[in-house]
Amino acid sequence: MEKQEKSGHLVLVMARFQGHSTPMLQLATILHSKGFSITIVHPEFNSLNPSNHPEFTFVSIPDKIKESQLSDEDLADKLKNSLVSTEDVAGSLQSLNKNCAAPLQKCLENILHSHHHIAAVIFDALIFCAQTIVNELGIPGITLRTSSATTLLLFPVLPQLGEKELMSGIESPELQALQLQRLRALIVQNPTQAMMEVRAAFTNMIKFSSAIIVNSMEFLELEALSKVRQYFPTPIFTVGPLHKLAPAICGSLLTEDDKCISWLNKQAPKSVIYVSFGSIANIDKQELIETAWGLSNSKQPFLWVVRPGMVCGSEWIESLPNWFEESVGERGCIVKWAPQKEVLAHAAVGGFWSHCGWNSTIESICEGVPMLCRPFFGDQLLNTSYIRNVWKIGLELQNLERGNTVRTIKRLMVEMEGKDIRKRAMDLKKKAALCLMEDGSTTCSFNGLIKQISV
Numbered sequence: 001m002e003k004q005e006k007s008g009h010l011v012l013v014m015a016r017f018q019g020h021s022t023p024m025l026q027l028a029t030i031l032h033s034k035g036f037s038i039t040i041v042h043p044e045f046n047s048l049n050p051s052n053h054p055e056f057t058f059v060s061i062p063d064k065i066k067e068s069q070l071s072d073e074d075l076a077d078k079l080k081n082s083l084v085s086t087e088d089v090a091g092s093l094q095s096l097n098k099n100c101a102a103p104l105q106k107c108l109e110n111i112l113h114s115h116h117h118i119a120a121v122i123f124d125a126l127i128f129c130a131q132t133i134v135n136e137l138g139i140p141g142i143t144l145r146t147s148s149a150t151t152l153l154l155f156p157v158l159p160q161l162g163e164k165e166l167m168s169g170i171e172s173p174e175l176q177a178l179q180l181q182r183l184r185a186l187i188v189q190n191p192t193q194a195m196m197e198v199r200a201a202f203t204n205m206i207k208f209s210s211a212i213i214v215n216s217m218e219f220l221e222l223e224a225l226s227k228v229r230q231y232f233p234t235p236i237f238t239v240g241p242l243h244k245l246a247p248a249i250c251g252s253l254l255t256e257d258d259k260c261i262s263w264l265n266k267q268a269p270k271s272v273i274y275v276s277f278g279s280i281a282n283i284d285k286q287e288l289i290e291t292a293w294g295l296s297n298s299k300q301p302f303l304w305v306v307r308p309g310m311v312c313g314s315e316w317i318e319s320l321p322n323w324f325e326e327s328v329g330e331r332g333c334i335v336k337w338a339p340q341k342e343v344l345a346h347a348a349v350g351g352f353w354s355h356c357g358w359n360s361t362i363e364s365i366c367e368g369v370p371m372l373c374r375p376f377f378g379d380q381l382l383n384t385s386y387i388r389n390v391w392k393i394g395l396e397l398q399n400l401e402r403g404n405t406v407r408t409i410k411r412l413m414v415e416m417e418g419k420d421i422r423k424r425a426m427d428l429k430k431k432a433a434l435c436l437m438e439d440g441s442t443t444c445s446f447n448g449l450i451k452q453i454s455v
Ligand code: UDP
Pocket: 017, 018, 019, 020, 022, 252, 276, 277, 278, 279, 280, 281, 305, 336, 337, 338, 339, 340, 341, 356, 357, 358, 359, 360, 361, 363
């Protein structure tokens, strides 16, 4: 990538969720290494530690998260078993944006006053009000989408298409395999005022942004990217996998428990199934117990992340039955939070039972780890379609019936079918590495982005 000297000042507006703040920090680190000075505007309530990043200026704005009921737990409850466009989520996004708008505007005016020139404001797509504010201030606004590029089609394009148009518009086998009709049905059913407004704001954001940055790779979403580009003239820069370009960043909101690495060191190559549902999804006690049954009966070694508070009505894992520990013994390791990227890169890990959040999906692809998909809500359903139907690097665990869980784990971890899946996952890992080469798509995309914001 081209090295730049003192290329200008950038303001990055961060959303507070783990899956959003980490890619934003990674992007900030890369842009800083290219010579940009950086201010990060972040919501008041989060556990960012500015002293870990002395190279950036941090400014916090109130987002009235408590009043708008958008804590991680509340959001998880709202999202459970639904798609991102449910009334509740739309309402919460609306109030987040309503609450942020005035403080963000004031904050950007202050920064503009002290720096005189801002090369661009890069904002998380959840904070779509930023686009209107930067338009008024005459600063280029760039959206960072921390999910797949395909999600850019969901709100602005899918609801506008009739059944016929949808079929003719998505004639390619790759797009067919994503079952976009199913997603469209979920999005358009019972639209409320809040949903319509959020959709309109999201569409405007995409239309009026000077560019869209996506933590993805061209080859992963080839057809969908070409559709997005067909619908929107906005330049789209696919700059993933960001965690490989800024590997030293630890944006973890929880403390990583390293003891699982010494446990992994004792396991046979590719024998361990790693189980984690990310930073937001919650499960009930029954799901915890069924997961425990599946892991116990599969006889595979497992590393399982159970966040404190992740099991509804429990502090941690106290509702696990007594037989569980006796039955699995040293074969299992449970932690509250793992160094996930290190875990996925470990030679002992052979499969990832995942909720299929976009970051987890990209991290798994980069290490060639096949996946067992158990999506909960939102874009996790779309990511599962990619993993299972398009890239064919995983299986879906559709229910936790005990026999089914054991069979699906075996299919992935030990049977012939799993070997083919693993081979395809390894192929994707190689393709991902190529994106980062000097003439790779990510390197070219980054150079394009830097050129755009340097003028
Ligand atoms: N993660 C982690 N340790 C864990 C579980 C998750 O570091 O024990 C990280 C993971 O590497 C990923 C992020 O948390 O970067 C989760 O993001 P994702 O988009 O997969 O899911 P979300 O949390 O947004 O649902």
